[in-house]
Amino acid sequence: MQLAQIYRCLCDPTRLRIVHLLTHGPLCVCHIQDILGLPQVVVSKHLAYLRQKGMVEARRHRQWMIYALPSHAPPELAAHLRCLEECAETQPVLRKDLRRLQERHRSCKWIGQVFATAAPRPAFKTTRSA
DSSP: OOHHHHHHHHTSHHHHHHHHHHTTOOEEHHHHHHHHTOOHHHHHHHHHHHHHTTSOEEEEETTEEEEEOOTTOOHHHHHHHHHHHHHHTTOHHHHHHHHHHHHHHTTOTTHHHHSTTSSOOOOOOOOOOO
């Protein structure tokens, strides 16, 4: 994956918010839509773009489409996702998204199991040294 491709995907605020949410685990379209407060068609178009560029993977589970970050993320993408996590703390909209995500996780723990049979998810979070 080329850096320019990663930047093109992350330069849109909605796609950036979606990718940030997915760094915390798989989500269905309806949960992303609810967290972001956007119409389903808008979220689906951004997810289709991200999927086409290899930034997300999708699996169907009954009537839901579940999205996650790639199970085998290239080093360039993994590095940018770690950076995104570190920068997210300073961005009010991303912090708000995370609060809403935590509320949704209580009711949608089954989503993570859709990708459980795949390879282990990459760890994008970093620990800061004091």
